[in-house]
Amino acid sequence: MDPSPPIYKIPPPAVARAVEIDEADVTLSEGAELRNTTATGDRIENEKESGGSVEGAAANPSTTTVEDIKHVEERRTPDESQQSLRQVGTSDKETDVALSRRIHILGFTAHARFLAHALASTPDVPVSIFALHRKVMSQWGEENRRLSLYDGQGRHISSIAIPCPERIPRPSPYYKYINGADYYLDHVIVDTGAAIRPVLDALRDRIDYRTTICLLHPGLGLVEELNEHVFTDPDERPNYVLGHSTHRVGKGSRGIYSMKHKQQGTLYLHGLPKHEGSTLDPSSVAHEAMQQTQHLTDLLSSTETLNVVGLPWVRFLSWKLPRLIFGSAADSISVIMGCKYKDVYPNRHARAMWDCLLDETIAIISQLPELQEHPHRIQYFTGNGFRRKLRTSLFGQGNNTSPWVKQVRMGQPPPVDYFNGYIIRRAEELGLEHKYNSMASDAVKARLIARQRELRSDIPSTSPYLMDTDVIGGGQPPPSLEDMLELELGDL
Missing domain, CATH: 3.40.50.720 (NAD(P)-binding Rossmann-like Domain)
Structure with missing residues (x-):
C-alpha cells in the first residue's frame, strides 16, 4: 500500500x-x-x-x-x-x-x-x-x-x-x-x-x-x-x-x-x-x-x-490493522498446524510462533510512515493491552476453525498474501526484518500445495462439494475482533 x-x-x-x-x-x-x-x-x-x-x-x-x-x-x-x-x-x-x-x-x-x-x-x-x-x-x-x-x-x-x-x-x-x-x-x-x-x-x-x-x-x-x-x-x-x-x-x-x-x-x-x-x-x-x-x-x-x-486513510488503516495482525498470526499458525484457534496457545511451540509473529508484525506496523504523525495510534498497537486483547480474541473463538483452514482443505489459496504478504512488503519498503512472517507465508503455501496434490490423487467425484459459506471443524463463524477493539479504536 x-x-x-x-x-x-x-x-x-x-x-x-x-x-x-x-x-x-x-x-x-x-x-x-x-x-x-x-x-x-x-x-x-x-x-x-x-x-x-x-x-x-x-x-x-x-x-x-x-x-x-x-x-x-x-x-x-x-x-x-x-x-x-x-x-x-x-x-x-x-x-x-x-x-x-x-x-x-x-x-x-x-x-x-x-x-x-x-x-x-x-x-x-x-x-x-x-x-x-x-x-x-x-x-x-x-x-x-x-x-x-x-x-x-x-x-x-x-x-x-x-x-x-x-x-x-x-x-x-x-x-x-x-x-x-x-x-x-x-x-x-x-x-x-x-x-x-x-x-x-x-x-x-x-x-x-x-x-x-x-x-x-x-x-x-x-x-x-x-x-x-x-x-x-x-x-x-x-x-x-x-x-x-x-x-x-x-x-x-x-x-x-x-x-x-x-x-x-x-x-x-x-x-x-x-x-x-x-x-x-x-x-x-x-x-x-x-x-x-x-x-x-x-x-x-x-x-x-x-x-x-x-474515513481518511490513517483512521481507516487503524480499523484494518487489528484484524490483519490477528490473521497474520492466528490464521497462519492454524493452517500450519491444521488446528482450531483454541489449540494454538496451549501448545508451547505454537505459542512461541504466536509471540514471534506478533513481535515482528507490531514492530513493522509501528514504523509505517503514515502512522508517524499519530504517535497515540502507534502507542495503542505497541502497548500490552492490545496484545492481551488479541490473546483474549484467540481464546474467545471457542470451537471455531480458521477460514484459512477451510480454504486449504478445499484446495483454494487462503489470503496469506494480503496478511503476512502485506506485512512483508511493507517491511521490505522500510528495510526491516520480516523472517517470521516470511516463514509463516511459505509454510502456509507449502501446506496448500500439499493439499492440492492430495486432492488430485483422490478418485474423481467422490470428494464432498463445499461452498464458500461452509464451516469446517464445527462451531459458528468466529466472533468479530472488533467487538473488543471498538471502543479503543473509536478513541484513536
Whole structure:
C-alpha cells in the first residue's frame, strides 16, 4: 500500500443521516451503542480533517476546472435508463454529471447477501449478484426469488426480490454487442470467500475506467496485485474504494438466500486516489476518480441499514490493522498446524510462533510512515493491552476453525498474501526484518500445495462439494475482533 496520504478524502454527505438515527425509536444493544458512538466520532473527526466541509472536500475547487468536468462527461456515457444526476461544484459554476446507480455484488457470503438485501431495499438502486456456484442459481426459484433477513433470534425482518444471480464465467465475445451498455459493470462490491484476483480476471473485459470496485476484504495489498496482474493499463484501470464492515451477519437456517443480522455495525469506506501511471491529465483523472468513488459512497449511504462512514486513510488503516495482525498470526499458525484457534496457545511451540509473529508484525506496523504523525495510534498497537486483547480474541473463538483452514482443505489459496504478504512488503519498503512472517507465508503455501496434490490423487467425484459459506471443524463463524477493539479504536 502506498504509504503517502491520499490526495483527497471522501466522507460521504449521507453519513449524518446514517448515524443520526432517533434513538427514541430504536432499541440498541450495548455493543450497538458503542458502534453508533464510534461512527459518530469518526464522522466528526472526518469533518475536522477535511476542513469541516464535506462539500469542499468533494468538490476540491482548487484543483478542479470546467475543462476537467467536460473531460469526465466525454468519457462516461452510461445507459440513460440507469443513470442519475449529481451536482459537482467547481470554482465558478456547477455542472450536472451523469453517473450510473447500478450495483453488482460479487460474492455469496452471508455478509454479501446482507449488502444485497440492504441495497435492493433502497428505491432506484438496481442490484444484482454474481454467483460462483450453480447451486446459487438453481435455488433462486425454489426460495421465491427473494433475499430474507432475520435478526439474531431468528425473527423475520424483511424479504426483498432480486434478479437471478449471474454466473461468473466470462461471456462469449458477441455478448458485448447484444447487451450494449449493460455489458460494462458500473459498481462492483467484492465480498467473497473465494480468491478475488482470478474472479475479477474473469470479468476484466467488463471492467474499465468507468467502473468503481469496492473491496470488502479483511487484508491489504489487493489493489496493488490487481493493478499489476489484471488491470495493467493505467488509463483503463477501475476506481477503488476500500471497505471495512463491523456488521455481524451469519448464515440463515431457511436456505442459502437467508441470513441473520446478529448485531448492527458500521461500514467504513476509503476512496483511493487515482493518477499514478496514467498518460492522461493527472488532475482530470484524479477528479474523475474522486467523483465516481464519492458516488458509490453516496449509493451505499442511501440505506441507513449499512451505517456508512467515510474515513481518511490513517483512521481507516487503524480499523484494518487489528484484524490483519490477528490473521497474520492466528490464521497462519492454524493452517500450519491444521488446528482450531483454541489449540494454538496451549501448545508451547505454537505459542512461541504466536509471540514471534506478533513481535515482528507490531514492530513493522509501528514504523509505517503514515502512522508517524499519530504517535497515540502507534502507542495503542505497541502497548500490552492490545496484545492481551488479541490473546483474549484467540481464546474467545471457542470451537471455531480458521477460514484459512477451510480454504486449504478445499484446495483454494487462503489470503496469506494480503496478511503476512502485506506485512512483508511493507517491511521490505522500510528495510526491516520480516523472517517470521516470511516463514509463516511459505509454510502456509507449502501446506496448500500439499493439499492440492492430495486432492488430485483422490478418485474423481467422490470428494464432498463445499461452498464458500461452509464451516469446517464445527462451531459458528468466529466472533468479530472488533467487538473488543471498538471502543479503543473509536478513541484513536
